[in-house]
Amino acid sequence: GAVVSQHPSRVICKSGTSVKIECRSLDFQATTMFWYRQFPKQSLMLMATSNEGSKATYEQGVEKDKFLINHASLTLSTLTVTSAHPEDSSFYICSASFGGEIGEQYFGPGTRLTVT
Amino acid sequence: GQNIDQPTEMTATEGAIVQINCTYQTSGFNGLFWYQQHAGEAPTFLSYNVLDGLEEKGRFSSFLSRSKGYSYLLLKELQMKDSASYLCAVMDSNYQLIWGAGTKLIIKP
Numbered sequence: 001g002a003v004v005s006q007h008p009s010r011v012i013c014k015s016g017t018s019v020k021i022e023c024r025s026l027d028f029q030a031t032t033m034f035w036y037r038q039f040p041k042q043s044l045m046l047m048a049t050s051n052e053g054s055k056a057t058y059e060q061g062v063e064k065d066k067f068l069i070n071h072a073s074l075t076l077s078t079l080t081v082t083s084a085h086p087e088d089s090s091f092y093i094c095s096a097s098f099g100g101e102i103g104e105q106y107f108g109p110g111t112r113l114t115v116t
Numbered sequence: 117g118q119n120i121d122q123p124t125e126m127t128a129t130e131g132a133i134v135q136i137n138c139t140y141q142t143s144g145f146n147g148l149f150w151y152q153q154h155a156g157e158a159p160t161f162l163s164y165n166v167l168d169g170l171e172e173k174g175r176f177s178s179f180l181s182r183s184k185g186y187s188y189l190l191l192k193e194l195q196m197k198d199s200a201s202y203l204c205a206v207m208d209s210n211y212q213l214i215w216g217a218g219t220k221l222i223i224k225p
Contacts, residue, residue: 043203043217044159093158104149105213107158 003027004096006108013084013115020080021111023094029074030096034105035067038091050077084115118142120216122204127222128194136189136202136219144209150178150189151203153218159203162189191221199223 003026013019023033032051036044048064050056050071058064068080077096081088091112095105119141128134140148147166151159165171165180165187177190189202204216 043215046213046215049212091156095158104161104164107151107160110156110158112156 002106004030004094004106004108006094006111008111009109010112011114013113015085015115016083018080018082019084019113020078021092021094021113023077023079023096023108025075025096025106028096028098030077030098031074032097033071033077034095034097035069035077035079036093036095038093038110044093047079081113084113086115089113089115118206118208118214120204120206120214122202122216122219124217125220125222127224128191130194130196130223130225132194133190133192134194134221136191136204136221138187138189138204138216140185140187140204140206140214140216142206142208142214145182146207146209146211148178148180148187149205149207149213150176150187151205153201153203155200162202194223196223196225 005024007022034049035047038044046059047062048056048058048069050069052071052074056069066082071077091110093110094108097105122138149164150162152162153159163178165178170179175192180187201218201220203218205213207213
């Protein structure tokens with residue numbers, strides 16, 4: 001149980017275009033979903049936390065107008081990278097939590113974004 | 117500020133035992149997690165400690181001392197597939213996960 005999927009797994013886009021990444025919890029309802037980015041050989045960097053039906057909470061330094069997050073249902077959250085630039089190229093990982101005090105997170109497989 | 121420290125890289129031999137340490141300074145404490153991450157893949161959950169002591173789960177064990185702000189992950193009977201990065205993460209008083217930079221574990225035959 002506790003499977004999280006992400007789509008697409010890899011995407012290459014041109015500079016200036018927008019890319020949408022989907023994160024789905026397949027066998028549970030996720031009260032909270034998290035979006036991370038990870039640069040090579042670095043740790044995870046939390047970008048934002050989203051709860052179903054409410055606006056996402058962005059970490060300091062993350063542009064909310066550039067990284068649009070929608071958590072429309074308890075099983076789906078989307079991250080849209082708008083007007084992508086080469087420096088946005090990274091590994092984007094979502095995770096989902098049941099909620100509660102333990103808050104164990106289940107990670108999706110990640111999306112490798114390359115902006116040319 | 118909040119800080120998680122763990123060694124950058126460790127090397128061990130197949131079949132041996134290795135201990136990966138993690139020290140932390142955070143605003144509050146609501147548990148410590150260990151995750152395994154293979155190159156190019158997302159992290160997978162290994163363990164969760166919120167009380168002092170040792171939690172054993174198969175070949176992996178995790179220890180916590182809250183008074184010392186210290187944890188370790190113990191891997192026994194190492195296998196080549198254990199070569200990965202091991203991430204320590206602490207949940208602070210706001211239930212936010214603070215991540216360490218990860219320890220890259222290299223297993224040699």
